[in-house]
Amino acid sequence: MSKEIKNLINIEKNKDYIVKIESYGHEGEGVAKVEGFTIFIAGALKGEVVKVKLIKVNKNYGVGKLLEVIEPSEKRVKPICGTYKRCGGCNLQHYSYEEQLNFKTERVKNVISRIGKLEDVVIHNTLGMENPYNYRNKVQLPVGATGEEILVGFYAPRSHDIINMDKCYIQDEVGDKVIEITKQWMKKFKISSYDEKSHSGIIRHIMVRKGFKTGEIMVVLVTRSEELPHKQEFVDLIKENINGVVSIIQNINKEKTNVILGLQSLTLWGQDHISDYIGEFKFNISPLSFFQVNPVQTEVLYGKALEYAGLTGEETVFDAYCGTGTISLFLSKRAKEVYGVEIIPQAIENAKENARTNGITNAEFIVGKSEEEIPRLIAQGIKADVVVVDPPRKGCEESLLKALSEIKPKRIVYVSCDPATLARDLGVLDGLGYKTLEIQPVDMFPQTAHVECVALIEKK
Numbered sequence: 001m002s003k004e005i006k007n008l009i010n011i012e013k014n015k016d017y018i019v020k021i022e023s024y025g026h027e028g029e030g031v032a033k034v035e036g037f038t039i040f041i042a043g044a045l046k047g048e049v050v051k052v053k054l055i056k057v058n059k060n061y062g063v064g065k066l067l068e069v070i071e072p073s074e075k076r077v078k079p080i081c082g083t084y085k086r087c088g089g090c091n092l093q094h095y096s097y098e099e100q101l102n103f104k105t106e107r108v109k110n111v112i113s114r115i116g117k118l119e120d121v122v123i124h125n126t127l128g129m130e131n132p133y134n135y136r137n138k139v140q141l142p143v144g145a146t147g148e149e150i151l152v153g154f155y156a157p158r159s160h161d162i163i164n165m166d167k168c169y170i171q172d173e174v175g176d177k178v179i180e181i182t183k184q185w186m187k188k189f190k191i192s193s194y195d196e197k198s199h200s201g202i203i204r205h206i207m208v209r210k211g212f213k214t215g216e217i218m219v220v221l222v223t224r225s226e227e228l229p230h231k232q233e234f235v236d237l238i239k240e241n242i243n244g245v246v247s248i249i250q251n252i253n254k255e256k257t258n259v260i261l262g263l264q265s266l267t268l269w270g271q272d273h274i275s276d277y278i279g280e281f282k283f284n285i286s287p288l289s290f291f292q293v294n295p296v297q298t299e300v301l302y303g304k305a306l307e308y309a310g311l312t313g314e315e316t317v318f319d320a321y322c323g324t325g326t327i328s329l330f331l332s333k334r335a336k337e338v339y340g341v342e343i344i345p346q347a348i349e350n351a352k353e354n355a356r357t358n359g360i361t362n363a364e365f366i367v368g369k370s371e372e373e374i375p376r377l378i379a380q381g382i383k384a385d386v387v388v389v390d391p392p393r394k395g396c397e398e399s400l401l402k403a404l405s406e407i408k409p410k411r412i413v414y415v416s417c418d419p420a421t422l423a424r425d426l427g428v429l430d431g432l433g434y435k436t437l438e439i440q441p442v443d444m445f446p447q448t449a450h451v452e453c454v455a456l457i458e459k460k
């Protein structure tokens with residue numbers, strides 16, 4: 001093999017190469033070098049010798065299509081799902097679960113040293129799940145058609161082609177059943193599926209939510225129009241066949257958009273929400289509410305955040321990017337007071353309602369940008385002893401980190417869904433006098449390359 005690599009002199013598109021995979025890219029694709037030129041190969045594992053066709057050559061890197069695994073890794077497993085290769089829902093099913101966790105830990109270590117330039121941070125092994133399948137409590141899939149056939153499934157990677165599936169291995173099994181019933185109902189009553197090119201047809205998406213601890217189920221049909229023929233028959237079929245259903249909803253989305261849900265929801269039958277618990281706290285979940293999709297690992301993540309916060313009951317805590325206040329509620333039981341800040345007004349409404357439902361009186365929720373509202377709180381003389389941030393993928397605004405460092409909280413807990421922006425922000429905090437002590441990666445999304453982290457940062 002090495003002889004063959006040595007013999008190559010040119011990097012040419014559409015040519016086949018035999019390469020050894022040296023490491024992983026951030027999407028979990030294999031990375032190989034040909035004469036120092038980097039090639040990314042989806043589907044290849046570290047240590048493997050593979051044959052690839054070079055399908056893209058950019059200035060600094062190329063993309064190879066995997067043709068053959070010549071020497072497989074012992075970490076390679078047969079994907080459980082029949083549509084895995086075409087579907088864009090998962091991309092690590094060919095990894096053993098142990099290797100998925102190793103990949104995630106290595107990815108965090110790599111960005112912390114390369115982007116954050118931090119060398120002495122303790123990075124723990126990624127906390128995985130006992131059963132890394134059927135973990136999602138929310139099914140949300142587009143509906144389309146080819147000819148007579150109704151299609152429901154994830155989009156293929158980087159496209160809007162629906163990969164039809166009968167079974168999804170990362171979602172709760174009730175989703176498969178609801179999809180099957182909906183397809184039968186659409187077929188029987190000739191209900192059209194949405195066509196995004198012509199912006200016509202009726203059924204756009206199917207959404208199913210399930211309370212992990214309560215078992216309550218919500219079924220949502222997202223429609224392009226208010227008109228929904230034979231809705232009573234749909235309601236009857238769902239009630240007859242789905243144990244635990246408490247809510248059947250029509251959500252109307254008239255817009256030509258990639259956003260899945262519209263703002264208007266009509267209750268076709270039952271309640272307008274389901275309930276679930278995270279730890280001891282009860283949450284009401286409506287079609288539009290944000291709620292973590294992996295309930296088992298959410299408790300692990302929040303438990304770690306609470307441990308790192310090190311609260312004694314005396315502290316004032318800021319929870320920046322608080323969403324529907326889930327972390328705030330966890331913190332409030334062990335703190336003097338909590339201020340949650342979130343940009344989406346509806347989420348703040350949910351947060352206030354969640355606090356009320358759980359009898360929490362020491363949490364205040366504020367609508368606005370964290371980088372504006374937290375300096376405002378500080379200007380009012382409110383200072384946090386501990387700060388928790390849980391920003392979206394793009395991370396925190398530098399101005400927020402600076403404002404926080406000026407009030408000198410003794411501890412910052414950073415919950416992150418993107419290790420690269422986490423690393424960047426930890427680097428910034430280091431320059432502002434805050435040392436990252438440890439990071440705990442948590443596997444919230446098994447079978448995919450996503451990794452969530454909690455970091456403990458202390459005043460130097």
Ligand SMILES: C[S@@+](CC[C@H](N)C(=O)[O-])C[C@H]1O[C@@H](n2cnc3c(N)ncnc32)[C@H](O)[C@@H]1O
Binds near residue numbers: 390
């Ligand atoms: C990763 S979610 C965290 C939600 C919450 N902590 C939880 O665990 O459920 C990030 C949240 O930040 C909000 N957000 C985005 N930009 C923001 C900003 N500049 N200021 C405050 N909140 C923001 C988003 O709407 C979203 O709810």
